[in-house]
Amino acid sequence: MSSEHAGKNRHNPLGQAVEYACVYDPGLLFPIPRGDTRAGLGLTASLPFTGCDVWNAWEVSWLEPGGKPRVARARLQLPVASPNLVESKSLKLYLNGFNQERFEHPDDVAAVIARDLSAAAGARVAVELVAPDAGDLPLQAPPGQCLDDIALVVREYQAAPELLLLDQRRGTVEESVHSHLLRSLCPVTGQPDWGTLAVSYAGPAIDHAALLGYIISFRQHQDYHEHCVERMFVDIHRLCTPDRLTIEARYLRRGGLDINPFRSSEADAAPAHGRWYRQ
Incomplete structure (x- = not known):
């Protein structure tokens, strides 16, 4: 089952008592269609605006091959034209599942997150991992x-x-x-x-x-x-x-x-x- 379909078949975790994931699970991501609310505003497929949703995820962590933890901030950019947004609690639960997963390189982590979020959003999501001392957000x-x-x-x-x-x-x-x-x-x-x-x-x-x-x-x-x-x-x-x-x-x-x-x-x-x- 794809991560997109898995997310749609799960219940929205908001307002529910849920256990934090201890393993990677892209099915935790819960997409929410943008079109429902846009229709209520009288918006059609031809939107009067462009833009994006920029998310900063401050609690991203994984393990190096030898077991030492790494931490980073993930900068996520969802395009305004994506059919879905992703519910924030589901994203937090999803990212928590990386904590005990081992990766060779931070780029591998970013690639997996980008793949899964893009499937849930229905459009390409840009993902960048930023080191804690980067000082890139003045x-x-x-x-x-x-x-x-x-x-x-x-x-x-x-x-x-x-x-x-x-x-x-x-x-x-x-x-x-x-x-x-x-x-x-x-x-x-x-x-x-x-x-x-x-x-x-x-x-x-x-x-x-x-x-x-x-x-x-x-x-x-x-x-x-x-x-x-x-x-x-x-x-x-x-x-x-x-x-x-x-x-x-x-x-x-x-x-x-x-x-x-x-x-x-x-x-x-x-x-x-x-x-x-x-x-």
Whole structure:
């Protein structure tokens, strides 16, 4: 049985008591179709954005042939066009199965992970193993102005696109803004997922207070990280029909994984390599 089929035949491990795997098992990976949520947003096969989901897996370990452990961070990049995302707990369980497996070289580990994740996602997943002392993720400020000190009365804590407003006084602008107040909930367990959100666009000016209220409205919204960012892209794009729009979320690490969805109307846009301050 292929790893893709094995994953589809298993139950989602979220919200269930499961034993940590002690052996390598690609069948632990649990794919989740992107299309179901996208259809609810009115999206078709021709997506209004490009992008990727960048994952950092901080708890990757295996054994050398002589039995000595090695550790690394895995940088995973799932293309936005992949039919599936991979549920994060299943990925953690899968990666834990490498702990007692022996490999000749780190490249062999990366190749196996890339093969299995690509099968689960339905598209090529790029995998890079990074040594602990590489220092390749410098801390960075999110782009643009922080909105978090805007005085605001908040009453909505479920995703509320009707809160978004244009700022007619400012006309057409090109700007980047960010907020550290993003919180959404796991759709299965209800556990909170904390993050920083950045919006960069060119077009009719968005009212900053309204945008902050909209971001906060996800506080009790239950969905996967990737779906939240795509919902935001669609809502903001419908409001201001910008010439350019990029939305990026950097979620805090949970279970040894941080997930960073990036969506842009620019075909050649890519997320900056680094960590934002809260990560």
